[in-house]
Amino acid sequence: MHAMGISNARIFFLFYSSKMLFWLFLLLEIIAVAKVHSQPSTQGFISIDCGGSTNYTDATTGIPYLTDDPFTDDGVNSQVASGYRSSSSQGEQTLRSFPNATRSCYALKPVIKNRKYLLRGTFKYGNYDGQNSANTVRPLQFDLYFDANFWRTVNITDPSYAFWYEVLAVAMADSVSVCLVNTGSGTPFISVLEFRPIPDVMYPAVNTTQFLITNMRCNVGPPLNSVSVRYPQDSYDRLWEAWTANGFTEITTDESIDSSTNSHFQPPSIVMQSAATPSDNSSVMEFWWYHSSLGISGNDEYVNLFFSEFTPNTTRTFNIYLNDYFWYSNYTPPYLIPDYIYNDRPNTPSQQYRWALNSSGLSSLPPILNAMEVFTAMQFDPLETNTNDADAINDIKELYRIKRSWIGDPCVPQQYPWDGVNCSYETNTARIISINLSSSALSGSISSSFHMFAAIKYLDLSYNNLTGPIPDALGALSSLQILNLTGNNLTGTIPSSLLHKQNLVFSHGGNPNLCPGGTSCGEEKKKHSSAAIIVIICIVSVVLLIVAIIIVWTVIKKRGSSRTTYPEQNIVQPIKENNAQESPLPIENRVFAYKELEIVTNNFKKQLGKGGFGPVFHGYLQNNVQVAVKMLSQSSSQGMKEFRAEIQNLTRIHHKNLVSLLGYCMEGDILALVYEYMPQGTLQDHLTGKFHSEATYSWGRRLNIAIGAAQGLEYLHTACNPPLIHRDVKSSNILLSESLEAKVADFGLSKSFNMDNRTQMPNASAVVGTPGYIDPEYSSSNQISEKSDVYSFGVIILELITGQPPVVRAMNSNAISLVQWVRQRLAKEDIENIVDRNLRMGHDINSIWKAVDLALRCTELDHRQRPTMAHAVKELNESLELECAYSGDFSTGRSQTNTISVAFEVEPPPFFAPGAR
Ligand SMILES: *[C@@H]1O[C@H](CO)[C@@H](O)[C@H](O)[C@H]1NC(C)=O
Ligand SMILES: *[C@@H]1O[C@H](CO)[C@@H](O)[C@H](O)[C@H]1NC(C)=O
Numbered sequence: 001m002h003a004m005g006i007s008n009a010r011i012f013f014l015f016y017s018s019k020m021l022f023w024l025f026l027l028l029e030i031i032a033v034a035k036v037h038s039q040p041s042t043q044g045f046i047s048i049d050c051g052g053s054t055n056y057t058d059a060t061t062g063i064p065y066l067t068d069d070p071f072t073d074d075g076v077n078s079q080v081a082s083g084y085r086s087s088s089s090q091g092e093q094t095l096r097s098f099p100n101a102t103r104s105c106y107a108l109k110p111v112i113k114n115r116k117y118l119l120r121g122t123f124k125y126g127n128y129d130g131q132n133s134a135n136t137v138r139p140l141q142f143d144l145y146f147d148a149n150f151w152r153t154v155n156i157t158d159p160s161y162a163f164w165y166e167v168l169a170v171a172m173a174d175s176v177s178v179c180l181v182n183t184g185s186g187t188p189f190i191s192v193l194e195f196r197p198i199p200d201v202m203y204p205a206v207n208t209t210q211f212l213i214t215n216m217r218c219n220v221g222p223p224l225n226s227v228s229v230r231y232p233q234d235s236y237d238r239l240w241e242a243w244t245a246n247g248f249t250e251i252t253t254d255e256s257i258d259s260s261t262n263s264h265f266q267p268p269s270i271v272m273q274s275a276a277t278p279s280d281n282s283s284v285m286e287f288w289w290y291h292s293s294l295g296i297s298g299n300d301e302y303v304n305l306f307f308s309e310f311t312p313n314t315t316r317t318f319n320i321y322l323n324d325y326f327w328y329s330n331y332t333p334p335y336l337i338p339d340y341i342y343n344d345r346p347n348t349p350s351q352q353y354r355w356a357l358n359s360s361g362l363s364s365l366p367p368i369l370n371a372m373e374v375f376t377a378m379q380f381d382p383l384e385t386n387t388n389d390a391d392a393i394n395d396i397k398e399l400y401r402i403k404r405s406w407i408g409d410p411c412v413p414q415q416y417p418w419d420g421v422n423c424s425y426e427t428n429t430a431r432i433i434s435i436n437l438s439s440s441a442l443s444g445s446i447s448s449s450f451h452m453f454a455a456i457k458y459l460d461l462s463y464n465n466l467t468g469p470i471p472d473a474l475g476a477l478s479s480l481q482i483l484n485l486t487g488n489n490l491t492g493t494i495p496s497s498l499l500h501k502q503n504l505v506f507s508h509g510g511n512p513n514l515c516p517g518g519t520s521c522g523e524e525k526k527k528h529s530s531a532a533i534i535v536i537i538c539i540v541s542v543v544l545l546i547v548a549i550i551i552v553w554t555v556i557k558k559r560g561s562s563r564t565t566y567p568e569q570n571i572v573q574p575i576k577e578n579n580a581q582e583s584p585l586p587i588e589n590r591v592f593a594y595k596e597l598e599i600v601t602n603n604f605k606k607q608l609g610k611g612g613f614g615p616v617f618h619g620y621l622q623n624n625v626q627v628a629v630k631m632l633s634q635s636s637s638q639g640m641k642e643f644r645a646e647i648q649n650l651t652r653i654h655h656k657n658l659v660s661l662l663g664y665c666m667e668g669d670i671l672a673l674v675y676e677y678m679p680q681g682t683l684q685d686h687l688t689g690k691f692h693s694e695a696t697y698s699w700g701r702r703l704n705i706a707i708g709a710a711q712g713l714e715y716l717h718t719a720c721n722p723p724l725i726h727r728d729v730k731s732s733n734i735l736l737s738e739s740l741e742a743k744v745a746d747f748g749l750s751k752s753f754n755m756d757n758r759t760q761m762p763n764a765s766a767v768v769g770t771p772g773y774i775d776p777e778y779s780s781s782n783q784i785s786e787k788s789d790v791y792s793f794g795v796i797i798l799e800l801i802t803g804q805p806p807v808v809r810a811m812n813s814n815a816i817s818l819v820q821w822v823r824q825r826l827a828k829e830d831i832e833n834i835v836d837r838n839l840r841m842g843h844d845i846n847s848i849w850k851a852v853d854l855a856l857r858c859t860e861l862d863h864r865q866r867p868t869m870a871h872a873v874k875e876l877n878e879s880l881e882l883e884c885a886y887s888g889d890f891s892t893g894r895s896q897t898n899t900i901s902v903a904f905e906v907e908p909p910p911f912f913a914p915g916a917r
């Protein structure tokens, strides 16, 4: 009894009014209508025909399949023997086998981290090797892993049967690996690999600590000669195998029985349209299976039973027993609505699972069963390779194009690390302690990634074609005991850090151009001369700098005497044309006189807007270059000297995604900055519809804007030393150029200036920023870092996705931050419901997911969990790749699902349900 659970939705239901139900039915109907017209999308599907030689679209399902060479780098392609071909789908006719490696893997990507998916491998032996080893006398066996987790033993007992194994899990990274391990009972092989994203709301037992292995998925009581149901009847391409038994009578209905997109299991209508009842009007329906027949080690069994009534206005009520215990009592299936009963905790472990559905009291009809799923829950293996080690070895693999099956986690599964790699294992982490890349045709210099293995003891790079010097940093690897660089083409001298290292066995013979340490070599001389050049350059630049400062100083002193007041629009000054021409202006880093600014802006005629620091005017330099002149309020908290230094710094920062500061004016209490003009205005204007243009028309364009802004911020964080923190990242500080390229504005100012006319924060203290964008950690601790910009940037991504302002006025008229708003909505709704309705073109929902995932990580409360801007740039680019692949399909005319989105404030009850429990 204690192991029994019922749907939460069922309990939920009691609290809903009939009005709610009306809306629910309407929704179901809309979905039903929509389904008739459109094939569900195959977006995010990864479908691999292992061993195949061409890409193709499967004739029955219409799903496109790819050859497997982009996903693996090992193995031999084969075909099943001719006698086994006729009954196979195209994918099952070919296979890839792995005769030479112990562990061979596939890397499936792109995959959206933290999303749920279904992964299925199909194995049809078909006597491809002519050995007919797959017979019952000597079954062919090997082990299957996904990521670092043992999945199951593949047990091929029939050469003509296509065995399929499935797992439901949450993606822990941007790719999922599938590995086949040779356990000494025959050569591993695989025929088809299929990856399908599924909505988060489905299969609640699947989470970041637990995954499900599918044992059975049955379409109960199907019409005679039915085949398995899969895509497109099942949008998620689950396989529902036809199942009937002696003593069952099949019944069917023609009415469709569709599920809501918010429900947990969403069985396809066609599966629900057939059912079994006991023959001979018996009042009991019984079936069972043995645990041992599942071939799975785990004991945590989860079962879903699906029901729907086909006969109107009847009473059909029954009790459900498992191994003679009540599992669920007095259940009545709803009429033509899919319903389910599922475990929220595993069943009590048993050798045999015997089920009985018994009619109860007043029932006029016997029990019924439409479909069934059985799973075993397993825990994720927490053991994984230290991220620094894993990143370094993956970089090495890419850099030297290493031709080994180096896919998946380098150290896990523990018995089968990568070829040439050895690891040490502690609780939950593995460290790489040895790398053998001897005779691996490596060329180029010794990568800096080799110094990243903090725990390495043994490094063998002998007999390759490595060139360049031996990096000094290798000597700093404290655990290194053996370093073998024999037989390469290394040059320079041996670093003394290596020569003098204690307990190191270091071989470096067979490098004809390598200078042993101590002697003076050509390389060394070069170093001296380059050092001399650096010293000379330094002296010269210091002298030049001093001269420049003196000149600037005298010019400013001269101008400072002609004090001017704050600009007023009606001051008319004669324009001295020739005066401007007298001194040809350098475009950058220019000091403007106030008079010049009057000329440039035609007496402050056209005001572009009012920024955080004061009004901004449009102007022209004499070469017709357009500029924006920002007049600063005179509330500088800093001395002029510091301000000038700051501005001087800013004029030196140049990046295509930063608005260039061309010059400045400082006369008396006049402060003005002259920027390059950005004709397309601010991102905020575009998102709020103030500025009518195509910039934010499609998701792809919005992503481009996000990438531009991210690159600008990345530059500020990494190219400047110390890092330049913007402190006021917001959509009104992202400007768009004529070609709609995003540029970050106003960087470097927040530190120098009071934010007088900016925040209306109720209890604004010294914290700088704009409501909705401020890093909560910064506002509570006053500690600022680059990660505060990352937080604000996350808010901008959310603005781009949702079209909502950074502070949202919610239904109950309480204002909440956009971050909270998105988190709350995502907890109970489909992601499509938060996407901006103004995105007029279709978009790849996986691309959106990836961006949402990034934005949520950027806005984590703990700054250590936020990514760097560099990482954000990388992920946004991946998101753009997904979108491009999608819109490529779009333009070639592939049909697209129109998702019907209806916003619910609360999760609707998926199904009709009994009121009693
Ligand atoms: C199949 O398509 C994939 C992805 O578009 C490509 O990488 C691969 O080379 C193609 N294979 C063949 C045989 O054309
Ligand atoms: C596997 O090993 C066999 C014999 O050692 C060799 O002939 C064959 O080329 C190898 N195959 C691959 C794919 O490396």
Ligand SMILES: *[C@@H]1O[C@H](CO)[C@@H](O)[C@H](O)[C@H]1NC(C)=O
Pocket: 139, 141, 153, 155, 157, 295
């Ligand atoms: C494989 O299948 C055979 C025949 O059904 C069975 O005897 C054997 O125990 C199975 N092996 C594994 C590891 O499941």
Ligand SMILES: *[C@@H]1O[C@H](CO)[C@@H](O)[C@H](O)[C@H]1NC(C)=O
Pocket: 205, 206, 207, 208, 209, 210, 344
């Ligand atoms: C995953 O689900 C299991 C079983 O319902 C539960 O014990 C566990 O706490 C869940 N883990 C997370 C991270 O929610």
Ligand SMILES: *[C@@H]1O[C@H](CO)[C@@H](O)[C@H](O)[C@H]1NC(C)=O
Pocket: 312, 313
């Ligand atoms: C079932 O009963 C309802 C009212 O209880 C009635 O409106 C409906 O027509 C009945 N359906 C059939 C098929 O008898």
Ligand SMILES: *[C@@H]1O[C@H](CO)[C@@H](O)[C@H](O)[C@H]1NC(C)=O
Pocket: 443, 444, 465
């Ligand atoms: C080693 O590299 C050099 C230059 O990169 C190249 O000329 C030479 O052919 C390479 N030798 C081998 C054996 O690959």
Ligand SMILES: *[C@@H]1O[C@H](CO)[C@@H](O)[C@H](O)[C@H]1NC(C)=O
Pocket: 438, 460, 462, 482, 483, 484, 486, 505, 506, 507
């Ligand atoms: C590398 O050097 C070590 C120590 O000198 C030696 O034992 C080992 O055999 C060398 N490896 C190769 C591939 O030559």
